[in-house]
Amino acid sequence: MRYLFIRFILLGIYEIRPLIKQKLIKEIIVYSVLALLILGTGYLYFSDPYQISLAKYLLNLIGQDI
């Protein structure tokens, strides 16, 4: 998780700079939302890599058990 986070911050700094320079507010918001989603899903996975399963949730949603 730590390495993902560091790489991700570096990528973010590199990519978001031109957006800030051009004052593309909408693009900066979209970028930030995607970044937050990555942090959320990354945290979910790395906190318990062998338990988390989106497939299981989706199958439970339609009433099917694994």
Add this chain to the structure above:
Amino acid sequence: MLENNKKISIRQAALLFLVVTFTPSIRVIPAYAAERAKQAAWLSPLITVLVFMAIVFLWHKLYEKYNNHTSMDIYSNITGRIAGKIIAVIHLLWLVILTALYIRYFAIRLVSSIYPNVSENIFIVSLLVVIAYTLRSGLIPLARFNEVIFAILTGTFFILVLLALSNFKFEFLCPITYRDILPIFKASGGSMGILAYFSFFFIIGDRINNQESIKRIALPLSLFLLVFIIANIGIAIGTFGYSLVQRFPLPFLMSVKQISLFNTLEKIESLVIAFWVFSDFVLISSFIILALHILKYLLNLADVKPFLNIYIVFLYTISLIITGSAFELQKLSDSIIIPFNIALGVILPAVIFCIGKIRKKV
């Protein structure tokens, strides 16, 4: 010459669609069809291709009126702005799930077939880095690269089918009676769920030239798909029989593993693996382009290039949490992915077309 150098031709779009269907077809269709229609499964593509032709003609009719529009523009125009946006959001979410699913399948398949002790992460990260690098150049280089890939994939596939005929037993495909009609209809669902990707490609409808000639490609495209899917199912069932095929995770690979020519040409399943890697590359790249195009449509963005890397990292994390095992992925494909693909790629365009007719917008 293309009218606009930022667009691809309808022929290139059709070839992209065909390569995108390669991997899922080989993975899903034989087992899905064998489980439902048993020895008659090889006849199920007849139903699928008829429905597919209807969908092609439906898009042809839509594009007679809405030339140079995306499918999202068309849906929005016919159903209204809010409903159109909701449909676009559903498509976007679905493409995220599909892409993550195929990224994970790509890694699981390599690990389960030839690299049993290697971490899935290595394959996922390598593939995504190559895709991120390639997609910087956009859709056109991908479409041109795909033309070469299509020729190689098709040639390889049919050579493998010819070689696999040495183990083929025609009695495994018989008997066929009138009682097989209903199971054949049920079995056609698997292939229909994959051919539904055809409709997805109109998300980039504004980047495709000559949409009005969709009708011209309908017959060759349908004939190719018919031969391809029948060969795909037929060779698996003809080699092992339906009872084994419905239990195999990768029936076509198993059929290719059986190929032995004069005891010299053996173990050519690596060709199938190469096949998968190329097809998965085109599939995942195409779906990323489609998803970013919807994002552009939804938020009226000028350019989506700045989001390419971050979106790929997002897909990476989603592919990690999508499943814990290959078994769950298989179950997800059969129970959710195929029905929802049919809903978005076959039923939705048909419903929109009917609404358009009623509201005199088509």
